[in-house]
Amino acid sequence: MKYILLYLCTMAGVRLEKFGSLIKRELAVLFQQNAREWLGGSMVTITQTRVAPDLSLARIYISVFPSDRRDEALKLLKQNHSSVKRELGLKVGKQMRKVPELQYYIDDSLDYYETIDNLLKK
Numbered sequence: 001m002k003y004i005l006l007y008l009c010t011m012a013g014v015r016l017e018k019f020g021s022l023i024k025r026e027l028a029v030l031f032q033q034n035a036r037e038w039l040g041g042s043m044v045t046i047t048q049t050r051v052a053p054d055l056s057l058a059r060i061y062i063s064v065f066p067s068d069r070r071d072e073a074l075k076l077l078k079q080n081h082s083s084v085k086r087e088l089g090l091k092v093g094k095q096m097r098k099v100p101e102l103q104y105y106i107d108d109s110l111d112y113y114e115t116i117d118n119l120l121k122k
Helices: 001-033 035-039 067-079 081-092 107-120
Strands: 044-051 057-065 102-104
Touching: 001 035, 001 044, 001 057, 001 081, 035 044, 035 067, 057 067, 067 081, 067 102, 081 102
Parallel strands: 057 102
Antiparallel strands: 044 057
């Protein structure tokens, strides 16, 4: 019984990873095509996607270059939320029954690493 539960948990994790990578890949293409309109011309990289177990929510972590425009890019992305979700639905409509709700977060791990690196150099 214990092994069956472990197998089911592992399969659920694999499924979530597949959906997460699908969303990440398709959003990256959409951001590249619509950067000027949706992101104000900033370069945005999707660093990570996390999908809820019921596939109703996807958390998208982004890194913005130049970093001083990250708040502006995040604001524009949230304003264009419906356009992004519609375009994503057209891309992944055959693989997913319902497009999850998208939430965007700034991934500041690179800034954190840079701060730690600068402290270690002193």
